[in-house]
Amino acid sequence: MDADDETTAAMIDDEIYANGGGEDENRNRPIISGEPLDVEAYASLYGGRTKISRLLFIAEQSRGCRNEAMELEALRMAYDEVKKGENTQWFRDVAQKIDGRLGPEYQMDLAWCESVDRRAEQKREKLENELNAYRTNLIKESIRMGYNDFGDFHYSHGQLGDAFKNYVRTRDYCTTSKHIVHMCMCSILVSIEMGQFTHVASYVSKAEQTQEALDPITVAKLRCAAGLANLEAKKYKLAARKFLDTGHELGNNYNEVIAPQDIATYGGLCALASFDRAELKACILVLLSFVFWNKVIDNLNFRNFLELVPEIREVINDFYSSRYASCLDYLGNLKANLLLDIHLHDHLETLYDQIRNKALIQYTHPFVSVDLNMMANAFKTDVAGLEKELEALITDNQVQARIDSHNKILYARHADQRNATFQRALQTGNEFDRDVKSMLLRVNLFKHESNQKQSKKS
Amino acid sequence: MEVLVVNIQGLSTNPGDLPNLHNILKQAHDSLHAESIRLLPLLDMLDPSLHSLGYLYILEACTSSALSKEQASAVVLPTARFMNSCSKEQIQLAPEKFISVCKRFKDYVMQLEAPMRGVAPMLAAIRKIQSSSEHLTPLHPEFLVLCLLSKCYKAGLSILDEDIFEVDQPKDLLLYCYYGGMICIGEKRFRKAVELLHNVVTAPMSVITAVAVEAYKKYILVSLIHNGQFSTSLPKYTSSVAQRNLKNICQPYIELANSYTTGKIADFETVAQKYQEKFDNDNNLGLVKQAISSMYKRNIQRLTQTYLTLSLQDIANSVQLNSAKEAEMHVLQMIQDGEIFATINQKDGMVSFLEDPEQYKSCGMIERIDSSIQRIMALSRKLTTMNENISCDPMYLAKVGRERQRFDFDDYDPVPQRFNI
Numbered sequence: 001m002d003a004d005d006e007t008t009a010a011m012i013d014d015e016i017y018a019n020g021g022g023e024d025e026n027r028n029r030p031i032i033s034g035e036p037l038d039v040e041a042y043a044s045l046y047g048g049r050t051k052i053s054r055l056l057f058i059a060e061q062s063r064g065c066r067n068e069a070m071e072l073e074a075l076r077m078a079y080d081e082v083k084k085g086e087n088t089q090w091f092r093d094v095a096q097k098i099d100g101r102l103g104p105e106y107q108m109d110l111a112w113c114e115s116v117d118r119r120a121e122q123k124r125e126k127l128e129n130e131l132n133a134y135r136t137n138l139i140k141e142s143i144r145m146g147y148n149d150f151g152d153f154h155y156s157h158g159q160l161g162d163a164f165k166n167y168v169r170t171r172d173y174c175t176t177s178k179h180i181v182h183m184c185m186c187s188i189l190v191s192i193e194m195g196q197f198t199h200v201a202s203y204v205s206k207a208e209q210t211q212e213a214l215d216p217i218t219v220a221k222l223r224c225a226a227g228l229a230n231l232e233a234k235k236y237k238l239a240a241r242k243f244l245d246t247g248h249e250l251g252n253n254y255n256e257v258i259a260p261q262d263i264a265t266y267g268g269l270c271a272l273a274s275f276d277r278a279e280l281k282a283c284i285l286v287l288l289s290f291v292f293w294n295k296v297i298d299n300l301n302f303r304n305f306l307e308l309v310p311e312i313r314e315v316i317n318d319f320y321s322s323r324y325a326s327c328l329d330y331l332g333n334l335k336a337n338l339l340l341d342i343h344l345h346d347h348l349e350t351l352y353d354q355i356r357n358k359a360l361i362q363y364t365h366p367f368v369s370v371d372l373n374m375m376a377n378a379f380k381t382d383v384a385g386l387e388k389e390l391e392a393l394i395t396d397n398q399v400q401a402r403i404d405s406h407n408k409i410l411y412a413r414h415a416d417q418r419n420a421t422f423q424r425a426l427q428t429g430n431e432f433d434r435d436v437k438s439m440l441l442r443v444n445l446f447k448h449e450s451n452q453k454q455s456k457k458s
Numbered sequence: 459m460e461v462l463v464v465n466i467q468g469l470s471t472n473p474g475d476l477p478n479l480h481n482i483l484k485q486a487h488d489s490l491h492a493e494s495i496r497l498l499p500l501l502d503m504l505d506p507s508l509h510s511l512g513y514l515y516i517l518e519a520c521t522s523s524a525l526s527k528e529q530a531s532a533v534v535l536p537t538a539r540f541m542n543s544c545s546k547e548q549i550q551l552a553p554e555k556f557i558s559v560c561k562r563f564k565d566y567v568m569q570l571e572a573p574m575r576g577v578a579p580m581l582a583a584i585r586k587i588q589s590s591s592e593h594l595t596p597l598h599p600e601f602l603v604l605c606l607l608s609k610c611y612k613a614g615l616s617i618l619d620e621d622i623f624e625v626d627q628p629k630d631l632l633l634y635c636y637y638g639g640m641i642c643i644g645e646k647r648f649r650k651a652v653e654l655l656h657n658v659v660t661a662p663m664s665v666i667t668a669v670a671v672e673a674y675k676k677y678i679l680v681s682l683i684h685n686g687q688f689s690t691s692l693p694k695y696t697s698s699v700a701q702r703n704l705k706n707i708c709q710p711y712i713e714l715a716n717s718y719t720t721g722k723i724a725d726f727e728t729v730a731q732k733y734q735e736k737f738d739n740d741n742n743l744g745l746v747k748q749a750i751s752s753m754y755k756r757n758i759q760r761l762t763q764t765y766l767t768l769s770l771q772d773i774a775n776s777v778q779l780n781s782a783k784e785a786e787m788h789v790l791q792m793i794q795d796g797e798i799f800a801t802i803n804q805k806d807g808m809v810s811f812l813e814d815p816e817q818y819k820s821c822g823m824i825e826r827i828d829s830s831i832q833r834i835m836a837l838s839r840k841l842t843t844m845n846e847n848i849s850c851d852p853m854y855l856a857k858v859g860r861e862r863q864r865f866d867f868d869d870y871d872p873v874p875q876r877f878n879i
Binding site: 394403416422430436442443444445446 | 625827
């Protein structure tokens with residue numbers, strides 16, 4: 001009898017902790033336990049400037065976490081990439097950061113710097129002469145291309161401000177909408193690199209106005225850029241919508257800014273933090289399509305990062321089916337790698353807090369009373385901490401409930417509308433009273449003033 | 459002089475003779491002033507309620523020059539009797555004289571250090587000279603000063619409960635509201651105090667006066683006690699001089715208000731310590747202490763919103779009190795004052811918070827709602843009449859006539875031609 005009771009009790013407990021219906025299959029699927037990021041695989045997803053800036057960011061963060069192996073790996077790859085380009089400033093930075101730790105091949109190569117600089121100077125003179133010639137000839141198209149070339153030149157040498165200025169100058173010489181779109185895309189690219197996302201937003205809207213010249217890939221790129229701008233502006237709901245709207249036509253076409261996996265990740269996290277249940281369900285379906293597409297591309301070499309995408313989908317699935325403990329666990333494990341992402345880094349804490357709060361609110365929503373001990377178990381925290389979190393949510397008016405601290409129960413509380421209405425009515429009456437009386441008084445005083453002025457005049 | 463007295467006695471009885479009497483008195487004005495205090499015995503021959511006008515003139519002449527302490531004490535009693543019993547109609551003929559007599563009366567009473575003697579007569583005097591209960595006379599602030607000095611706050615409150623709409627002198631209003639605010643603070647009627655002080659701060663003014671500054675300081679403290687918050691931005695209708703300057707002059711108070719909103723009692727107390735001397739000099743130290751205790755109360759009230767039951771120790775911890783015993787005392791006091799609804803279970807050391815038992819179903823509540831409605835309807839009517847009056851005002855019409863749009867000549871013209879300037 002006793003043994004029976006115990007097992008049934010354990011089973012009941014299990015079910016209660018699960019607190020969700022639906023898919024009961026993989027209760028013991030493999031958890032990615034914060035496997036360190038494969039820097040090479042990660043970097044191969046990108047191209048252009050963003051590759052190097054992401055590598056440098058990873059190196060910076062690893063240095064903060066004292067993960068020297070990862071830092072050196074990132075710096076090594078950055079060095080190789082920078083040497084393929086023409087940005088001597090970056091080269092000097094990377095070499096300095098490496099500080100001789102990677103052996104003689106990865107030292108400061110002043111000769112290379114000087115030769116690149118010399119070539120750059122020559123090229124700049126040539127471009128300037130050409131531009132002046134075009135300007136005197138007043139041929140719009142060549143002037144536009146001249147400024148464009150200048151912009152490209154500055155961009156590849158890391159002078160982002162000058163690049164931006166030159167791209168913007170082409171605006172006056174654009175004759176077709178294709179030109180305008182090209183200008184917008186270049187400006188967006190440079191603005192993202194500079195971190196000036198207000199420009200990104202304005203140029204995205206400018207480009208979207210020229211409907212005719214936009215092919216699906218450009219549309220997808222613009223949506224991505226808009227999503228990034230919203231993310232930086234902390235408008236997570238809008239960002240999620242933009243990212244999920246991007247669709248898989250983007251492919252690898254925008255990897256000088258963002259990889260398709262990133263779209264899924266950013267979009268998924270923002271959606272989790274800000275969507276309601278209906279939108280969340282739609283989000284899961286969109287992310288499913290991402291997974292399919294990626295499997296088609298057959299990137300078997302890049303397993304670790306690729307598997308992040310189905311993880312995000314699983315996280316959202318868990319949240320939707322109320323398996324909060326595993327959802328929050330997964331998120332915790334992914335955190336270390338997500339912190340290395342250049343765009344997510346500043347927002348991860350906020351997003352995680354919002355996700356956790358949403359989980360708490362969603363847990364308590366359907367119940368009239370909730371036992372705090374069981375809730376603490378479901379969220380894998382202790383009762384005192386949970387009480388504090390709930391107190392904050394109640395004060396913020398996100399949960400309508402009250403805590404019975406003696407018995408550790410949360411009771412849902414529905415405001416008595418009738419009483420509240422009476423109270424508000426009486427209060428409004430008092431305020432009206434007070435305001436009108438002081439207004440009448442002031443009118444009287446004004447009359448006095450004006451009477452005095454009248455009598456002074458006359 | 460005897461001729462004058464006879465005249466007064468003769469002409470005072472018939473209302474038709476009063477203008478005549480008034481002229482005679484005006485002519486005798488200078489000679490009366492020359493005699494000054496020596497006229498005092500004349501007063502015994504007159505009856506203040508029948509011969510009010512004459513009595514007034516003679517009294518005014520008596521008090522016109524500076525008096526020594528004994529002379530002052532001799533004058534005080536007849537003046538008080540006069541203020542209590544004079545005839546309203548006769549007084550209305552020479553209001554400025556009456557007001558100046560009352561003001562000097564107040565000075566003598568203060569000189570004799572017996573402000574309480576002046577309270578009742580001054581109240582009577584106000585009633586005599588007011589044209590309606592909504593009228594603010596220059597005597598109102600004097601009366602409130604006497605109440606404050608003699609600590610007869612309840613007498614002051616009886617005047618304050620009447621609404622004021624007509625004002626003779628703006629300066630009177632500012633002083634009235636300031637003193638009124640202080641009386642309300644003394645009686646712990648903080649809502650009315652906030653109203654009055656708000657009126658001072660937002661009154662139209664062209665220069666910053668000391669009254670406005672002091673009123674602003676108290677206003678900050680009282681709104682912290684009453685509302686638990688204070689916004690440094692003054693409403694739009696405040697005069698621009700006030701908006702620009704008040705904040706700079708009252709910097710320590712603004713700092714105090716900012717530390718109150720953080721909710722941390724320790725911070726608030728440090729700021730209070732820092733500026734303690736300043737607060738003391740302004741006589742606001744008591745208010746600051748009340749603000750500190752109101753902070754505890756507010757924190758406990760916030761707890762009632764989130765908890766159904768809470769242990770006394772937890773209350774002490776979250777409100778930053780020192781022990782459960784102190785928490786118990788605070789909660790007990792608040793329950794007695796009706797600020798929260800709760801029961802304390804001493805066995806467990808638990809406090810259960812209850813809902814407001816007011817169900818809005820009782821007769822008393824219905825009466826209250828009904829009277830509110832009546833009052834607000836009356837106010838509404840007042841507003842409409844005021845609107846109508848202004849629409850008929852020639853100056854307003856002239857301005858509107860000047861600025862209105864001109865359409866076609868044949869269009870219906872709402873403003874008559876006479877006002878086409």
